[in-house]
Amino acid sequence: MSLSGKVCIVTGASSGIGEAIATGLISCGASVALAARRGPVLEELKAKLVAGGVEEARILCVPTDVAVRADMENLVATAETTLGPVDILVNCAGVMYFTLMKNANLDEWDRTIDVNIKGVTNGFGAIIPRFVAQGKGHIVTISSDAGRRIFPSLAVYCASKTYVEVLSEGTRRELVGTGVKVTTIQPGDVGGTELIMKNSDKEAADKMGVVIGAPVGEGFERNQLLDTKDVADAVIYAVTAPAHVSVNEILIEPRDQE
Numbered sequence: 001m002s003l004s005g006k007v008c009i010v011t012g013a014s015s016g017i018g019e020a021i022a023t024g025l026i027s028c029g030a031s032v033a034l035a036a037r038r039g040p041v042l043e044e045l046k047a048k049l050v051a052g053g054v055e056e057a058r059i060l061c062v063p064t065d066v067a068v069r070a071d072m073e074n075l076v077a078t079a080e081t082t083l084g085p086v087d088i089l090v091n092c093a094g095v096m097y098f099t100l101m102k103n104a105n106l107d108e109w110d111r112t113i114d115v116n117i118k119g120v121t122n123g124f125g126a127i128i129p130r131f132v133a134q135g136k137g138h139i140v141t142i143s144s145d146a147g148r149r150i151f152p153s154l155a156v157y158c159a160s161k162t163y164v165e166v167l168s169e170g171t172r173r174e175l176v177g178t179g180v181k182v183t184t185i186q187p188g189d190v191g192g193t194e195l196i197m198k199n200s201d202k203e204a205a206d207k208m209g210v211v212i213g214a215p216v217g218e219g220f221e222r223n224q225l226l227d228t229k230d231v232a233d234a235v236i237y238a239v240t241a242p243a244h245v246s247v248n249e250i251l252i253e254p255r256d257q258e
């Protein structure tokens with residue numbers, strides 16, 4: 001599947017699923033702007049890809065805090081100026097904290113709202129006017145199966161992913177006829193990422209049987225986990241569909257996840 005000549009932006013590209021998506025899009029021939037707060041980590045990924053034979057000019061690193069509106073505007077403008085008009089925005093940056101409501105961890109709730117809700121909304125705001133003006137474009141947001149159903153100890157996270165689903169479907173319906181596509185990818189548990197490393201509510205983590213400080217999936221069986229590449233492949237499927245086809249949502253879970 002070729003994405004040669006396409007320009008993409010991937011937020012959350014410094015680790016986990018975002019890194020796999022960026023790598024997948026680049027391997028299909030796209031030029032990609034890598035975004036996350038940790039600029040040096042993005043530069044390391046770029047160096048690795050260039051050492052593997054990718055032309056340097058196809059990869060741009062833009063340190064970005066998605067929760068800051070001006071950063072998202074700068075990301076899109078810099079990608080456009082350096083790589084060309086943007087074809088695909090992948091909103092992958094996100095945080096997840098297991099928290100019990102009774103423990104009222106407002107800092108982690110705020111962070112979830114800032115990154116998962118405001119960050120994605122900032123992405124939509126920065127890209128949609130451009131996509132509508134050019135008569136094409138594709139917004140892909142990494143939501144979660146938590147956008148489809150509610151998991152214990154994750155009320156705020158599930159609410160944030162439900163927001164992503166509603167925002168995406170509302171936008172998609174409103175933009176019918178403009179040439180713009182909107183997709184959510186809803187993964188179940190994806191192993192090896194940093195998503196829960198910085199959790200602090202030990203009571204919630206213990207209740208859920210997850211280990212704070214460890215990558216997602218520690219102690220899981222093989223068939224209870226996706227690889228980051230499985231999610232990247234779902235994104236590539238959505239963005240390489242024929243022009244008349246809109247893949248609106250993909251729920252992708254490990255075979256043995258309940």
Ligand SMILES: NC(=O)C1=CN([C@@H]2O[C@H](COP(=O)(O)OP(=O)(O)OC[C@H]3O[C@@H](n4cnc5c(N)ncnc54)[C@H](OP(=O)(O)O)[C@@H]3O)[C@@H](O)[C@H]2O)C=CC1
Pocket residue numbers: 011012013014015016017018035036037038039041064065066067092093094095096115119142143144145186187188189190191193194195196216
């Ligand atoms: N792992 C899983 O089981 C699942 C994950 N997801 C979703 O996938 C997405 C990626 O998670 P995953 O790869 O697992 O976790 P990681 O923690 O490995 O990756 C999170 C990414 O988001 C970036 N990020 C966090 N905050 C910000 C911010 N304010 N501005 C810009 N970038 C930010 C991080 O970069 P940096 O720190 O450098 O800013 C990092 O690149 C999330 O939206 C998550 O909800 C969905 C379903 C399952």
Ligand SMILES: CC(=O)[C@H](N)C(=O)O
Pocket residue numbers: 096143144145146151154187188189190195
């Ligand atoms: C609800 C979940 O645990 C899901 N795997 C996610 O990380 O979003």
